[in-house]
Amino acid sequence: MARAGVTVERLTRAAAELADEVGFDKVTVAALARQFGVKEASLYSHIRNAHDLKTRVTLLALAELADDVAAAVAGRAGKDALVAFAGAYRDYAKRHPGRYAAARMELDRETALRSAGGRHAEMTRAILRAYELPEPDQTDAVRMLGAVFHGYVSLETAGAFQHHPRDVDASWASTLDALDSALRNWPRS
C-alpha cells in the first residue's frame, strides 16, 4: 500500500483549516481520513483519539493567537496597547472562527500548563502596566479584560448583535474607550 504521508502536523493543520471552514465541532476523524484518502482506523497510528486531535488544534490556536497578539502589542503601551491587543484578538477570532472555538475548549491541567495560555495572561498583565494597578486589582482587571474580549467576540460570532443596526465595529471601539476609562479610574479596594 502506497503511503499517504500522514503526519501529526499535517493532520493538525488540516483539522484547523477544516474547523475554520465547517466549525470546530464538525472536525471528525472520519472527515480527516476522507481528506487524506485513508481509512479512519489508519489515523490512530498518529493520534490517540478524537479528543487528542482536538487538543492539538487547541494548542495550535492558542499559540497562533498569542503570536498575533504579541506582534500587535510590541512597542505599544497604555491605551494604544489595549486597542492593539483587542484588535488582534478579535481579528483572529473572525479570521479563524473554528480555531478560536478550539482555543476556548477546556484543557486538562497539565495540557493547559504547556499551552500558550500563560503567555496570554502575561501579555494582558503587560498591557495593564501603564495603568499602574496594585494587586489584587491587577488580577481583577486581567479577568475583566479577558471577559470583555472573549464575551464580545463570542456574542458577535453567535450573531447576538445582528438584531440591531448599530455598527458592531463602532460598538467595539466605544467599548475599548470605556475600558480604558475604567482602567484609568479603577476603583481601588
Place this chain on the structure above:
Amino acid sequence: MARAGVTVERLTRAAAELADEVGFDKVTVAALARQFGVKEASLYSHIRNAHDLKTRVTLLALAELADDVAAAVAGRAGKDALVAFAGAYRDYAKRHPGRYAAARMELDRETALRSAGGRHAEMTRAILRAYELPEPDQTDAVRMLGAVFHGYVSLETAGAFQHHPRDVDASWASTLDALDSALRNWPRS
C-alpha cells in the same frame, strides 16, 4: 404496551436536568429514552429531532434566566440594579451550567424572535436608564455589559480563573465596580 407518559414538556425538563448534570453536549436522544424507559425511536413522536430537543432546552433556559434576572432587578435602579442583574445572571449560570450552555446556543432567526432574548435586551436597557446614556452609546453599553457578563461566566465555568489564588467572587465585585464607574464616566461620542 403500557404507555410511559412521555410528553414534550417532561422531555424538555429531563433534558435540562441532564444538561446540568453531565453537560449540554451530552444531552442525547438515546440517554433520554433510557431515562424514560422507552426506545429511542419512540421519542420521535414527541420531538422532531435532536436539534429540536436542544432548541427547547435553550428556550426554557432563556426564559428561566430572564425570570430570575427580572425578579432580581425589580424595584432597583443604578448600580444596585446592575449588581442585582449581574448576580442573578452569574448565579443562574453556576446553578444550571448545562442550561446556561443551552442558552448560548445559536438559534435560527424566527426561533430567536419568539425566545426570551428580547426580554434580556430590554432588561439590560432598563439598567442603563439611570446612567442616562444617549444612543448609540446605550447600545454600545448594552453590548459591553452582555460581553462582560457572558465572558466572565464563560471563562469562570471553563476554569480559566483557577490558575490564580485571587477569589473569583471578589474579582467579580471589583469588575462590577469598574463597570459602574465606566458607565458613569462613559466617553460620549
Place this chain on the structure above:
DNA sequence: CTAGTCTTCCTAAGGTCCATAGGCAAATGC
C-alpha cells in the same frame, strides 16, 4: 545485500448515536 524491526496502512468488528418506515395496541372521540 539481507534480515529484522518499526511504521503506516489495511480489513474486520463492535459500540454509540440519530433518524425513518411501518405496524400494533391503547387512548380518545363521536
Place this chain on the structure above:
DNA sequence: GCATTTGCCTATGGACCTTAGGAAGACTAG
C-alpha cells in the same frame, strides 16, 4: 361500540469512534 388518533414498538441504515490483528513498505544493523 367503532373509527381515529396517538404512543410505543421492531427493523433497518447511516455516521462516527475505537480496538485488534495483519500485511507491506521503509528504515537499520550486521
